[in-house]
Amino acid sequence: MADVELIATATFGLEALVAKEVKDLGYQKVTVENGKVTFGADWGAICRANLWLRTADRVRLKVGEFKATTFDELFEQTRALPWPELIPGDAEFPVEGKSVKSTLFSISDCQAIVKKAVVESMKQKYKQQWFSEQGPLYKIEVALLKDIATLTIDTSGAGLHKRGYRELASQAPLKETLAAALIILSRWHPDTVLMDPFCGSGTIPIEAALIGQNIAPGINREFVSESWPTIPRELWRQARKETHDLAHYDRPLDIIGTDIDNDVLKLARQNAGEAGVEELIHFQRLPLADVRSSKKYGKIICNPPYGERLGEIREVERLYREMGHVFGRLDTWSYYILAAHPQFERLFGRPATKKRKLYNGNIKVDYYQYFGPRPPRKGKESGVNVPG
Missing domain, CATH: 3.40.50.150 (Vaccinia Virus protein VP39)
Structure with a gap:
């Protein structure tokens, strides 16, 4: 399978720790920015990063990044991305958004534009006009920072701080x-x-x-991408076996x-x-x-x-x-x-x-x-x- 680009999001001040964890997993194409660590890897890295990263908030699959100062630019460049190669025809694909210091500041409008663009892209591949969205969840995020739009899909589901052991907490729990x-x-x-x-x-x-x-901190929990047909079950099996072996x-x-x-x-x-x-x-x-x-x-x-x-x-x-x-x-x-x-x-x-x-x-x-x-x-x- 083709290589992918992943983003491990991080709380401010922990980026360097997350980057070291990523490198310790064997992934070397690492870029560190405020709040995130981007790295190139294979599809199996989605499984291993979710299972092993102790200090990251979540793992996102990066679909594309481009400059957008108008809704037309946002729509056209989003539609051009390879959504049908990643998202099956029956998938649920809601869109979340955030905008910081960008011309396109209306988050709800950006979400609507991205949703429409993804649907148009999916129509061309699957030859259908309507999507029931009853299948596995592929939550899309459009993040605008200084007019640069980054489009990602969340692979974690619940944040990585939710290890699965703390159903009960004191009044002021530490993440x-x-x-x-x-x-x-x-x-x-x-x-x-x-x-x-x-x-x-x-x-x-x-x-x-x-x-x-x-x-591994994720050994006792599940991740949303485990239900994705995009990732062979064997990759998850191997990754979980590795957690027990090590x-x-x-x-x-x-x-x-x-x-x-x-x-x-x-x-x-x-x-x-x-x-x-x-x-x-x-x-x-x-x-x-x-x-x-x-x-x-x-x-x-x-x-x-x-x-x-x-x-x-x-x-x-x-x-x-x-x-x-x-x-x-x-x-x-x-x-x-x-x-x-x-x-x-x-x-x-x-x-x-x-x-x-x-x-x-x-x-x-x-x-x-x-x-x-x-x-x-x-x-x-x-x-x-x-x-x-």
């Missing part, structure tokens, strides 16, 4: 994709203890367990999730069970003041409360001061903390070794990284493998 990014950015290795003292519904410990045993189900891990709230810990245990990693994580009710460890080296990765409402800010500031004191007792550990407060370092009591701007949903946050001393090497460290 699974961002949790995975925090772990990857920390350069955590599976032979090192990892602790989250604000684990909530367990997202960080669960994502760490998946990473530690090299379990998993290290017998690798021991030392992951701890603590919280003061028994109810959210119950959710965390249920979510870990759904993910199949409940045996790998020790969840415990524990106040922050009691956090300690007999292990000399380890990593704390956490997303403590932000205190978004006015009445909560002082309480959160007290919490950050307490964190500085408690974490300071683990003076040979490294700490990685996601926080929105602009004075976090002052409250915590020391400047971060490094910090990185990220977004947690619509909230602008910083990822404060405090590097502890490097532990002595005991032979070669046990790394994490990905297919390549």
Whole structure:
């Protein structure tokens, strides 16, 4: 089958991580832009990228890209694209749209024009005037940025952060994709203890367990493109077999999730069970003041409360001061903390070794990284493998 061009969409600040993941899968024709990573690959990459990408939001099949400042240009150039080669005659093909800094700013009009153009293209191939759209879903997106129109088809369905294990969540859950990014950015290795003292519904410990045993994040869910006749079922079978072949189900891990709230810990245990990693994580009710460890080296990765409402800010500031004191007792550990407060370092009591701007949903946050001393090497460290 002919090669395809794919776009892995990314939350702002995570593009470089997504690009590295794409390259680690063996795809080298990679272009990084704000919010997306474009790469050339074969059709099997649709299966493998959806199954393996931990930090991407979704995977889109790029159909075409061109400049359009009039509706006529948008219509004619959309109609010229090879829609019938990609979409079967019985498919459902709704159109979504977005427009940023473009002459064609009416999203509803752009959607209608693209829909009409695709229908005209399909008419020529299938020799019919009307499409029932009762078959597999091919959701089209027209995205206009500075008058450049990019036409794609979504291959993921639900966003890739929906791993399939978290039906239940606490009030302010961290997206699974961002949790995975925090772990990857920390350069955590599976032979090192990892602790989250604000684990909530367990997202960080669960994502760490998946990473530690090299379990593909999409292993327990389905994707909309699995129903596409365009992609041979054998490609999906091979890709899913690869996820099992490369998993290290017998690798021991030392992951701890603590919280003061028994109810959210119950959710965390249920979510870990759904993910199949409940045996790998020790969840415990524990106040922050009691956090300690007999292990000399380890990593704390956490997303403590932000205190978004006015009445909560002082309480959160007290919490950050307490964190500085408690974490300071683990003076040979490294700490990685996601926080929105602009004075976090002052409250915590020391400047971060490094910090990185990220977004947690619509909230602008910083990822404060405090590097502890490097532990002595005991032979070669046990790394994490990905297919390549």
